[in-house]
Amino acid sequence: MGLKDLMNKPGEMLGDMAQVANLDSVIQWGKSYSLWPYPFATACCGIEYMSTSCSDYDIARFGAERPSFSPRQADMILVLGTITYKMAPVLREIYDQLAEPKYVISVGACASSGGMFHTYGVLQGIDRILPVDVYVPGCPPRPEALLDAVIKLQEKVKSQGLEGRRQEVMRKIQEINERNRPLVVR
Amino acid sequence: MIESILEFLKLNYSHFLIEEEQRNSNIPHVFLKPEGIVPVLEALKTHEKYSLSYLNDLTAVDWLGKRKIRFEVLYLLRSPKNKHSQIQIRVPIDEGDSVPSIVSVFKGANWPEREVYDLFGIPFINHPNLERIVLPDNFVGYPLRKDYPLEGPGQDYLIQDLLQIHIQDDISKED
Numbered sequence: 001m002g003l004k005d006l007m008n009k010p011g012e013m014l015g016d017m018a019q020v021a022n023l024d025s026v027i028q029w030g031k032s033y034s035l036w037p038y039p040f041a042t043a044c045c046g047i048e049y050m051s052t053s054c055s056d057y058d059i060a061r062f063g064a065e066r067p068s069f070s071p072r073q074a075d076m077i078l079v080l081g082t083i084t085y086k087m088a089p090v091l092r093e094i095y096d097q098l099a100e101p102k103y104v105i106s107v108g109a110c111a112s113s114g115g116m117f118h119t120y121g122v123l124q125g126i127d128r129i130l131p132v133d134v135y136v137p138g139c140p141p142r143p144e145a146l147l148d149a150v151i152k153l154q155e156k157v158k159s160q161g162l163e164g165r166r167q168e169v170m171r172k173i174q175e176i177n178e179r180n181r182p183l184v185v186r
Numbered sequence: 187m188i189e190s191i192l193e194f195l196k197l198n199y200s201h202f203l204i205e206e207e208q209r210n211s212n213i214p215h216v217f218l219k220p221e222g223i224v225p226v227l228e229a230l231k232t233h234e235k236y237s238l239s240y241l242n243d244l245t246a247v248d249w250l251g252k253r254k255i256r257f258e259v260l261y262l263l264r265s266p267k268n269k270h271s272q273i274q275i276r277v278p279i280d281e282g283d284s285v286p287s288i289v290s291v292f293k294g295a296n297w298p299e300r301e302v303y304d305l306f307g308i309p310f311i312n313h314p315n316l317e318r319i320v321l322p323d324n325f326v327g328y329p330l331r332k333d334y335p336l337e338g339p340g341q342d343y344l345i346q347d348l349l350q351i352h353i354q355d356d357i358s359k360e361d
Contacts, residue, residue, distance in 0.1 A: 085325075086321065088344070089348055118336075119338070120327075120334070120338030121321065121338075123345070128345060129348060180342060
């Protein structure tokens, strides 16, 4: 069997030890199991994240055991809690400091939509300022839901190349900018 | 305690006192004109017997539609030396009026006064740094006023700058 034929059958085993794959999918596979989270915990969802990262639920099983408290050493930002308008520029700046490629998980009702805080001071969903990849519903969500979000994100990372990722983020930022044109100023 | 303080105030500062109907409160309170707040607090703080030397709280009330004079600034004083007795001083003011700052008497009044300014829009004269403290600097309106809508008048302008910066960033990246 020639190399060309092999390349057409990615995932094919050669005996017990070797397997054929293209380099992209190997890299993406590796990336998906080392998503270092940056927990941006502003409310009670942060407590659920603590539980998720401890031994009972153990987010380490999915390679996300290393919470990074510097955005420069993280792959995904978990926005855990209510984001106020005063906090919005901080969140946006931290997102900008994350190393590419970066992913956003919006955890809980507050981060996803403002939740019950439909008031003058609370940002109505972080998708107003960030390109969100996975939303987790719940108030606060159970650790299982958070783990499910990580698994969904892993699937996304495995199936999406660098260029596809860049395109998606650009498209989302464009959408954000168009949707968020202020309707009322003063 | 309150009777003797009232007597003391009537004796020395009767020109600052206002006769008002007592509010429904379990803390003894007196009403003052705005210009009297600094000398009266100074006198109560340094008085040998009363020694009301601790500013427990400084806040405000909006009586929109309930009373003639719309706002009331509240000063809650406590005396650690004298059985922790409390007294509340209320300064009724109309919309647009200002109150003298008491930072010269109580340094701890700095942030509470900024908070009252931030949320009620009551300015304090001679305050060292009268800026918004909890809300963003470009916030429009004073949300604890009773006529402020709960959801605000449309808050998108608060993230407008944020978005505009990034529109420019994206454009420069494409070049």
